Amino acid sequence: MLLEVYVVLVLNLSLFPLLGLSVPRSKRYVLNPERWPDCDLTWAFRDPFHLFDNDEDYRVAKKIVAQSIRTWEESAGGALTFTDVSPHNRQSPENLERKARIDVLFARYDHGDKESFDGRGGLVAHSGYPNDGIVHFDASENWTVSDEADPDVFVDLRYVALHEIGHALGLEHSAFPFAVMNPFYRQILF
Ligand SMILES: [Zn+2]
Ligand SMILES: [Zn+2]
Numbered sequence: 001m002l003l004e005v006y007v008v009l010v011l012n013l014s015l016f017p018l019l020g021l022s023v024p025r026s027k028r029y030v031l032n033p034e035r036w037p038d039c040d041l042t043w044a045f046r047d048p049f050h051l052f053d054n055d056e057d058y059r060v061a062k063k064i065v066a067q068s069i070r071t072w073e074e075s076a077g078g079a080l081t082f083t084d085v086s087p088h089n090r091q092s093p094e095n096l097e098r099k100a101r102i103d104v105l106f107a108r109y110d111h112g113d114k115e116s117f118d119g120r121g122g123l124v125a126h127s128g129y130p131n132d133g134i135v136h137f138d139a140s141e142n143w144t145v146s147d148e149a150d151p152d153v154f155v156d157l158r159y160v161a162l163h164e165i166g167h168a169l170g171l172e173h174s175a176f177p178f179a180v181m182n183p184f185y186r187q188i189l190f
Helices: 012-027 055-075 157-168
Strands: 040-045 081-084 102-109 125-127 134-139
Touching: 012 040, 040 055, 055 102, 055 157, 102 157, 125 157, 134 157
Parallel strands: 040 081, 040 102, 102 134
Antiparallel strands: 125 134
């Protein structure tokens, strides 16, 4: 089952740390009935389509994924453990092979699953509940990890990664307006 994340319209970037912290403190999420069969999860960030053209961008993107994993790990209070089984670098042949339960990558247009990406705008990412575990970002977007970036132009990888990895762990959308799993988080205005 693929889940959606549509175009980021407006996102108050300064709110990001607050939104992340709000999740563990109060149970503002909904668990999908599909769960991982145990609590030891592997994850990997890889580049099977060779979409990164330099090591620095690859490193930054992987770091954001690792931070999102850590946020969920901390919010689970020890109930989940995560092991990084990522390829050693972006040119390693390991990039071509899925090994992890939570498998994170960038792709463009048709990339071999049920839902093609659509170029810039529109769909920016999708993910699957357990035991699927995919987290795919549309490489055609203008991704950023900067608070300074214009949210009308750029999509914040930090927020989308946290949200999509939440789905891959089995979380559904939350109706709570400030929760990271709220499907309309991108339209929260302050
Ligand atoms: Zn996909
Ligand atoms: Zn979602």
